[in-house]
Amino acid sequence: MNKKIVIKTLEKIALLLELQGENPFKISAFRKAANALELDERSLAEIEDITAIKGIGKGTAAVIHELIEKGESSQLRELEEAVPKGLIPLLKLPGLGGKKLAKLYSELGIDSAEKLKEACETHAIQKLAGFGPKSEEKILKELEHFGERKERLPIWYLQTVVVDIHNTLLEITEIQKFSVAGSFRRVSEMSKDIDFIVATAQPDKVKEQLLEKLTIKEVIAAGDTKVSVIIDGEDQVSVDFRLVAEKEFATALHHFTGSKDHNVRMRQLAKEQGKKISEYGVEQPDGTILTFDSEEQFFAHFDLPFIPPTVRESGKELERLNELDDLVTLESIISDLHMHTTWSDGAHTVREMGEALISRGYTHGVITDHSQYLKVANGLTPERLRKQRLEIFEFNETHPNFTLYAGTEMDILPDATLDYDDDVMKELDFVIASIHSSFSQPQEKIMERLYNAIQNPYVHMIAHPTGRIIGQREGYNPDIPQLIKWASEYGKILELNANPFRLDLCIEHLVMAMELNVPIAINTDAHAIEQLLFMGIGTKYAQKAWLLKDLVVNTWSKEQFETFIRKNK
């Protein structure tokens, strides 16, 4: 039995119990059991006593055992018979939870969006206890846009919205300080909404200005402590602003950065000490409320080191405190190994890119323009590649404390051959191989292409190994565990492409690579100087996989890097 199926079944049971208006603690018990199973690294077969796992007891264990033995769950089947399928999507309507939907179904037989609409229009709903005219209005309004708005938006889109809002907040003089919070601050690939924490002594003035200055499609709520709006744009994004007093800023920032599981864990910890955490501060056993100047101080109050937002996820981060110092950070990065110039499809020259690297405090970098196959990107023929190398040598002569290496981002062709001959590659310092074509080939063919690249002695690294664009395209579906094994076997680097559209390899794969000690290079793939900034998001994303400095090629000294790139020459 596949563990994923078990997890999904437990979650499904929770969802259906919710729609029966069950006891919320019972519902969350099923979710906790699913979560506990997910966080346990063992496979189902490896787990001897399932009830030994915290969060799994008699009831949930029975479901799991039945799944293993019979391949299905009778509890789930019974629930599916009792709860109409049509109710599940209705849970997404804001304001309608399990209890209300259960009531609407049992009293009025509502089990679809159509019936719900009809019941609102005939005013059947306001007759129910707990509902009123406003409920009907609100439901009708929500039904209009039902399914229209995207549920989660990718980080690369949200980033543009965050930057716009950031600039707007800078203009509001009544704001003392502010920060983005929520899953965006934790560098999640996709987020449902954006949260901002705003410290101010004049919340009504700030509220007024927010509503005036932002490009708002709809105001959801505008209270004294919370302003919630839909920002208009290519996609519509829900944004919450929490208005707090300056002294509450640190605890509010922590609270609204989450994750939910991290907060739960922190509160449990506080409770063990007789304290109580809320967004307003930490209540002491004697009832006084402490506030903090920074999140660092907040953590220090619980004898914890600063836990970066990126790893505040499952709550298990509190058990991995000893690893925090060794996590890769932007400060530990001293090189970028993948970038383009005007020689192919970049916006800046070799000299401009090189000097930009120097001003970032790096000690070395690699110029890696596209190869000849990629005609649309003005890929380089071997002749042009040699000419470019002269330009790189020249740069190095005039910049003695920095080294620019000559490299390429070479295409792996659809027929699985490489775009340059070995003789051409041999002349280069660093060879990246990557796939930019024929994404829809069967997996065997894709793997044949990747294998040919990775076993070639002159290839150092595979770039953006899956080719995905977050929230938009899956990529070419390679067998990544296999690729990681090859990388380990042939001593090659795999890339974490830091471009926010890509973030490729993803977290799960980075964890696998780390287990086999495969070196990872975090690269911006910059096509312009400004994109060198992607290194920030790349390192933060890497932290989410608990990637350690030593395994990240960009933290290696020039000498270490040279030893690596020359070993096959």
Place this chain on the structure above:
DNA sequence: GCCGTTTTCGGCCCGACTGTTTTCAGTCG
């Protein structure tokens, strides 16, 4: 439903907001 214990019941993270109420339930993050 799960857990822990001052062990077999009582609490489970905490608070804001909304719309319904007239003291609160449900939803949400």
